[in-house]
Amino acid sequence: MNDVDVDLNLLVALDVLLAEGSVTGAARRLGLSSSAMSRTLARLRAATGDPLLVRAGRGLVPTPRAAELRDRVHELTRDAQAVLRPQITQVDVASLERTFTIRVSEAFLEFLSGPVVAAVMQAAPRICLRFAPKPDKDARPLREGLIDLEIGVLGTSAPEIRTQLLFHDRLVGVARLGHPLLGSTVVTPQRYAACDHIVASKEGDVIEPIDIALEKLGLQRTIRVVVPGYPDAMRIARQSDLIALVPRSCFVNGLTADHAATAGLATFEPPVSTPEFKVSAIWHPRMDADPAHRWLRDMVMSVCRAAYPRR
Template sequence: MNIARIDLNLLVYLDVLLRERNVTKAADQLGISQPAMSNGLKRLRVLFDDPLLIRTSKGMTPTERAQEIQPIISELIIGLEKAVQPRAKFNALESEQVFRVMASDYAEATLLPPLIDKLRKHAPGVILDIMTPSDVSFLDVEQGRVDMVINRFDSIPQSFHQKVLWNDDFSCLVSNSNPVLERFSLDSYLSANHVWVSKTGMGVGVGMDPADVQRLGWVDEALSRIGQKRRITVFTRHYQAACMLAEQQDLIATIPSKMARQHENNPNVTIVEPPFIIPPIALTMAWSPLLQHNPAHRWMRQLISQTADDLNRLY
């Protein structure tokens, strides 16, 4: 049978009839006449090729077929009612929703602490499930299994919605005991040892080749444009590790400035401007079109954007 030919009103009639087991009461509940309900029952009997309700000494009794389909019909009606109801507004104060957010180490260290502070004030029951770029694929995002991704992307699927949260320049984090600080110049920078750190996009990473300048990213591409190359002795995918190594070793960490400023009050390191021009980078938030109009998701995106704006004004 072609479902498009079924009058859905009949299913509503059947749901009430099977609950009330009385044509008159069912008609009253639906606000229709008894003859209209009786006619509906006749059509239902033809549709299901079954009497559905039989008059007995105990009143109208559902047949075996009616008992079999009753929970199915009831669940269908409930689902339809939910589908046509206006979507409720997101109540941040009462919500206990879990938001799954993929965030790079850079975003996690800079953006998420003040974001969590805002959540504790405005949505204390909301839970953040923070995932790393290696945990997530673009397919996970496209299908809505991950709410949003926050990172620096070389490319994003065209179907995704996206917003640049901020642009950031670069700074060098150097241990106060590193002799390079005595005269910080391009020559001293190039003669020093460096820690490389980056994790762009998503997916499981692979090992780095110091000779592959294009894959090394912004800092090394900028050096390449002036015909120079730095000596990288440590590769890491974690900014916090790079900062720790810069503090404890004779390694220079050339990192986004908002990350470097996390260490402004650290007495063991100095933040200095790179001795060459490095183009700024963009921190981007991206999400699936499936979640574009979701009220909770819209609220969270707005909160993230506000937090990013606050940080941009601060740094």
């Protein structure tokens, strides 16, 4: 038989026939007439090239080929039924053994990977979390299944990508404790622009929305250092007179409030407005109905809401 001629219904019939050892018993179990079951047995014999069940007195006995196939056919039938059965919506996370790959920024890895790992490990100790770097916002790794979940600002126009808001964020200024900018005098656009600045940018771009706002006032920042991520900018600001802009989420009164990276730093409101941005969980729709993936998304959401309560 050609592959296109295979009738998978025959697999179920063969499983029942080999289990019952009787055409009548198999017919009863499948809700068929004895004659219909006899015709099915004839088709099975033609398909396999083996008699399968032969007369022995008043009953039927399996041929060696049928005996060899019995366990295999039963396993295949069980697997096929499992594939076509509606998916279980609940998952036993305590016994779940699975690896999830999560693509995150350096800032998320610095400030929130610890709380996320602690929460996940407490509920699902057999899970493995693999945090992958985020060199760009390309949707291809999500589409190809290389990444299970991404955390960050949505930067792809891929129409099928799913998102779930984790929290709103915005940029604030940071400087070392005792910095001259942080005296009793108000941080004006002029005083702010007169400082030396650090910019966090993976791509090396140094023009940000605050530069456009300052330009409208006839002002321009002096960029002295460009680093790949916000934790790098915070570290340099803590040890120098340079100032930086970093997400407010690095300094919230939540899970990250006492983080070592924030020690020795003070925050201030930028003298010109900076736009708010959304930090989201991002995934491919193929994972929508997966109960384990849904549990992981809910866990990340819970941790982020605890760390960054809405104001």
